[in-house]
Amino acid sequence: CFSKSLKPSYPCCKNDKVVYVDKSGEWGIENGKWCGIGNGYDPSNTCFSLALGYPCCQSCKVLYTDKSGDWGVENKKWCGIKDSCASPIENP
Structure with a gap:
């Protein structure tokens, strides 16, 4: 690991x-x-909510944001938006 x-x-x-x-x-x-x-940080499989006891979402659709991060709902349960869903910051 x-x-x-x-x-x-x-x-x-x-x-x-x-x-x-x-x-x-x-x-x-x-x-x-x-x-x-595991084998280390993988943004396609990692999200903040794992440490809170919630799974990562399969989609990137954000329904709610709080101090922990972005949340979605799948199968009628809350899930965390994966780190790989973060949009790149664009320079003005």
């Missing part, structure tokens, strides 16, 4: 329960210590 190659190095998680997401990737906690989940 990605966290073994970081400095300092962190172990890989045995489970896939995401509690935090940053530019390095998805993180979990096992035995009271941080551990990495």
Whole structure:
């Protein structure tokens, strides 16, 4: 997993329960210590809501925005808009 190659190095998680997401990737906690989940940051598969217990949306349709990020609804349930949906900032 990605966290073994970081400095300092962190172990890989045995489970896939995401509690935090940053530019390095998805993180979990096992035995009271941080551990990495998966192969690292992938904007096509990552969203802020994973750490909040909500899945990522498959679409990029934003229905609501709060301090956490952009939200959508799929299958009548809230989901987080993926990082890959972010529009590039255009220069004036």
